Amino acid sequence: MSTSDSWGRFPRVEQQARALVWRSDALPRVDGPVLPHGLGRSYGDSCLNGGGTVLLTAGLDRLIDFDPATGVVRCESGVSLDTLLRLAVPRGWFLPVTPGTKFVTVGGAIANDVHGKNHHRAGTFGRHVRRFELVRSDGSRRMCSPEENADWFGATIGGLGLTGLVTWAEVQLTPIRNPFVVQETVPFENLDGFMRVSAESEADHDFTMSWVDCLARGRKLGRGLFYRGNFAPTQFDRLPLARSHLSHGSGLAVPVDLPGFCLNRLSVSAFNFLYYHRERTKPSPRLVHYDPFFYPLDSVYGWNRIYGRRGFLQFQCVVPHATARDALKELLERSARGGLPSFLSVLKTFGDLPSPGWMSFPRPGYTLALDFANRGEKTWRLVEELDRVTREAGGAVYPAKDARMSPESFAAYFPQRERFSAYIDPAFSSSFWRRVNPASLPLPSLEGRQVSIP
Amino acid sequence: MKKVIVLGATSAIAQATVRLLAARGAALYLVGRNAANLEAVARDATTRGAPKVEFRALDLNDCEAHASLVERAWQALGELDGAVLAHGVLGDQAESQRSWAATELVLRTNFLSAASLLTELANRFEAQKAGTLVVISSVAGDRGRQSNYVYGASKGALTVFLQGLRNRLAKSGVAVVTVKPGFVDTPMTAHVPKNKLFASPEQVARGLLKAADGRKNEVYVPGFWALIMLIIRSIPEPVFKRLKL
Numbered sequence: 001m002s003t004s005d006s007w008g009r010f011p012r013v014e015q016q017a018r019a020l021v022w023r024s025d026a027l028p029r030v031d032g033p034v035l036p037h038g039l040g041r042s043y044g045d046s047c048l049n050g051g052g053t054v055l056l057t058a059g060l061d062r063l064i065d066f067d068p069a070t071g072v073v074r075c076e077s078g079v080s081l082d083t084l085l086r087l088a089v090p091r092g093w094f095l096p097v098t099p100g101t102k103f104v105t106v107g108g109a110i111a112n113d114v115h116g117k118n119h120h121r122a123g124t125f126g127r128h129v130r131r132f133e134l135v136r137s138d139g140s141r142r143m144c145s146p147e148e149n150a151d152w153f154g155a156t157i158g159g160l161g162l163t164g165l166v167t168w169a170e171v172q173l174t175p176i177r178n179p180f181v182v183q184e185t186v187p188f189e190n191l192d193g194f195m196r197v198s199a200e201s202e203a204d205h206d207f208t209m210s211w212v213d214c215l216a217r218g219r220k221l222g223r224g225l226f227y228r229g230n231f232a233p234t235q236f237d238r239l240p241l242a243r244s245h246l247s248h249g250s251g252l253a254v255p256v257d258l259p260g261f262c263l264n265r266l267s268v269s270a271f272n273f274l275y276y277h278r279e280r281t282k283p284s285p286r287l288v289h290y291d292p293f294f295y296p297l298d299s300v301y302g303w304n305r306i307y308g309r310r311g312f313l314q315f316q317c318v319v320p321h322a323t324a325r326d327a328l329k330e331l332l333e334r335s336a337r338g339g340l341p342s343f344l345s346v347l348k349t350f351g352d353l354p355s356p357g358w359m360s361f362p363r364p365g366y367t368l369a370l371d372f373a374n375r376g377e378k379t380w381r382l383v384e385e386l387d388r389v390t391r392e393a394g395g396a397v398y399p400a401k402d403a404r405m406s407p408e409s410f411a412a413y414f415p416q417r418e419r420f421s422a423y424i425d426p427a428f429s430s431s432f433w434r435r436v437n438p439a440s441l442p443l444p445s446l447e448g449r450q451v452s453i454p
Numbered sequence: 455m456k457k458v459i460v461l462g463a464t465s466a467i468a469q470a471t472v473r474l475l476a477a478r479g480a481a482l483y484l485v486g487r488n489a490a491n492l493e494a495v496a497r498d499a500t501t502r503g504a505p506k507v508e509f510r511a512l513d514l515n516d517c518e519a520h521a522s523l524v525e526r527a528w529q530a531l532g533e534l535d536g537a538v539l540a541h542g543v544l545g546d547q548a549e550s551q552r553s554w555a556a557t558e559l560v561l562r563t564n565f566l567s568a569a570s571l572l573t574e575l576a577n578r579f580e581a582q583k584a585g586t587l588v589v590i591s592s593v594a595g596d597r598g599r600q601s602n603y604v605y606g607a608s609k610g611a612l613t614v615f616l617q618g619l620r621n622r623l624a625k626s627g628v629a630v631v632t633v634k635p636g637f638v639d640t641p642m643t644a645h646v647p648k649n650k651l652f653a654s655p656e657q658v659a660r661g662l663l664k665a666a667d668g669r670k671n672e673v674y675v676p677g678f679w680a681l682i683m684l685i686i687r688s689i690p691e692p693v694f695k696r697l698k699l
Contacts, residue, residue: 022488
C-alpha cells in the first residue's frame with residue numbers, strides 16, 4: 001500500500017498499484033477491487049481506489065493504426081491526447097474534442113466522457129469514439145460500438161472506469177488546415193453580458209469559453225472575458241503542419257508545494273484584476289497556436305502545487321437554461337463570500353448534442369467551473385452549499401472534478417445510475433463510487449482507509 | 455541506422471528505441487518471444503512512421519536458429535546496417551545460488567545467445583564493411599557483487615566480448631557500441647522499490663541512439679553512472695569483499 005492522491009491532491013488514500021503492459025494479457029488477479037488509472041488528472045476521488053488496487057494503464061501506450069485519409073486513429077487506452085496530437089496535427093488532423101489538458105489518456109477521456117470548448121458544436125468525446133474493446137474480470141472481451149454491444153458502449157462512455165478495462169479504442173479525428181487558431185477576446189460586464197455574447201458567438205465559432213472574475217460583485221457580478229475562436233484557414237504555407245507539434249509552452253514548472261500564505265484574498269484579487277486588465281488590452285482577433293489556446297495550464301508543469309500540500313477542491317456544475325440565471329448568480333455570490341475566492345473560474349455554454357454515454361455529465365445549459373484551496377471544514381461546507389444550489393436548479397455536478405458531492409445529489413444528477421449499475425464489473429470499484437453509493441459498498445472496511453489531511 | 459534488426463523487441467528499452475527509430479523512418483525487423491506482443495510493437499512502429507516493419511516470434515535462447523534468423527532479416531529488409539541487442543533477463547540471485555539451471559539460464563540468455571547472434575551479425579557487417587552493432591550490457595557487469603553476481607557475470611562477459619569484437623571490427627568500419635544502463639524503471643524491475651537513480655526506458659533509448667549516432671564505444675546511460683562505477687571499481691578488493699553491495 002502506498003499513499004496516493006489525484007490532481008486536486010485531495011483526498012489522499014492508501015491503495016496498491018499494478019502496471020498493465022500488454023493489451024492481450026488477462027487482467028491481474030488481486031484481492032479487493034481494482035480500478036483503471038491513466039494519468040490521474042481527475043481532481044477528486046473518481047480515479048482513486050482506497051484500500052484496493054489501481055491498474056496503471058501508462059504501459060498500454062501503443063498506437064495501432066492511423067489512416068491519414070480518413071482521420072481514424074486506433075490506439076491503446078493508455079495513449080495520451082498529447083501523443084495523438086503529435087501524430088495527427090502534422091498530418092492535418094486534430095482531436096474532435098479536447099479537455100483543457102492534453103495529459104489525459106484516451107481511456108480516461110472515455111471514462112469521463114470529457115468535453116471541450118466546442119461542446120455546442122461537437123458534443124462530448126464519446127460521440128467521436130467509433131469502437132473499443134472492453135475486458136472484464138471474468139476474462140470476456142467485447143467489441144463495443146454504437147451497433148455492436150451498444151449497451152456496453154453506452155454504459156462505458158462516462159462510466160468512470162467501472163465497467164471493465166478498455167484496452168484499445170478507435171476515434172474519429174477532425175480535419176484542420178492550420179495549427180493556429182484565430183482568437184477573439186470580448187469583455188463582458190456581468191452574467192447577462194456573458195449570456196448575450198455566448199448566444200451571438202455560437203453560430204460562427206467552433207470554440208468558446210469564458211474566464212470569470214469571481215471577485216466582482218453587485219452589478220458586475222459575473223464580469224469576465226469571452227474567448228472565441230476557429231482554426232485558421234489555409235494560408236500559412238511557410239509554417240508547415242509538420243513542425244506544428246512543437247510545444248509552445250513556457251517550460252515553467254512549480255518545483256515545490258507553495259506555502260499556504262502565498263494564496264490569500266489579496267493575492268487572488270491582484271491576480272484576477274491584473275489578468276482581466278492585461279487580457280482585455282491584447283489585440284483581438286489574433287492568431288494563437290493551438291497549444292496555448294487549448295492547453296494554457298499545461299505549460300506550467302505541476303500547477304496543482306500552487307495550492308500547497310492540502311490541495312484544492314474543484315467544483316464544476318451544469319445548470320439548465322431555465323434556471324441558469326438565478327443559479328449562476330447564487331453560485332458566484334456564494335463562492336465570492338464563502339472563503340478564499342476561486343483562482344480560475346470558467347463559464348461555458350453546453351449545446352444539446354446528446355452523448356451515447358448513459359452517465360455522461362454534459363447536458364444543455366451553462367457550465368461553471370471553480371476551484372478552491374482546501375481549507376478544511378470551511379471549504380467543504382462551501383462546496384456542499386454549491387452542490388445544493390446546483391441540485392435545486394435541476395443541474396448536475398461533474399464526477400471527474402468532485403470530491404464532496406452527496407449520495408442524494410449523485411442520484412439526482414444521474415438518473416440512469418441504476419441501469420448503469422448492472423454493467424459495473426463486480427471486481428471494479430472506486431473511492432468515488434463507494435462514496436456516492438454507500439449502500440453498494442462491497443467492502444465496508446474500506447471507508448476507514450481515507451488518509452486525513454495533516 | 456536505416457535498416458535495423460531489434461532483438462528482444464518487446465523489452466521496455468527496445469520498445470522505446472523502436473519508437474525513436476520509427477519516427478526517423480528506419481525499416482525494422484523485430485524479434486521477441488510473444489507474437490501478439492510483437493505485433494503490438496510492430497503496429498505502433500508502423501503508425502509512428504516506420505516505412506517497413508517485419509517481425510518474427512522466436513525464443514532467442516535457441517542459438518541453432520540464429521543463422522537462419524539473421525538470413526531472413528537480411529532478406530526481409532534487403533540488407534541490414536544496424537542491430538540492437540536488447541534481450542535479457544535479470545534472474546534471481548538467490549535462486550541462481552541454489553540452482554545451476556537458474557544460473558545457466560541467465561548466462562545463456564544474457565551472454566551465450568548474444569555471443570551467437572553477434573557472431574552472425576559481425577561476420578556480415580564485416581563483409582559489407584559497414585554497420586552499427588548496439589548492445590545493451592549493464593553497469594552490473596563492471597564489478598561482481600554478492601547481490602547479483604550471476605547477472606553481473608553474464609553482462610561482464612558480454613562487455614568483454616564486445617571489447618574484443620570492437621577491436622576486431624575497427625578496421626572494417628563497423629561500430630560496436632556497448633550501452634551500460636543503470637537502474638531502469640521497466641517490468642523487469644517492477645518488484646524493486648524505485649529511487650532517484652532509476653531512469654525511464656525513454657531516457658535510456660535516447661542515450662542509446664545518441665551513442666549509436668556518435669559511433670561511441672562504451673557509454674553509461676544516464677551518464678552519472680560513469681562516476682558511480684568509477685568509484686565502485688576503485689574500491690580495493692580487500693575492502694570490497696567486506697561490503698554489503
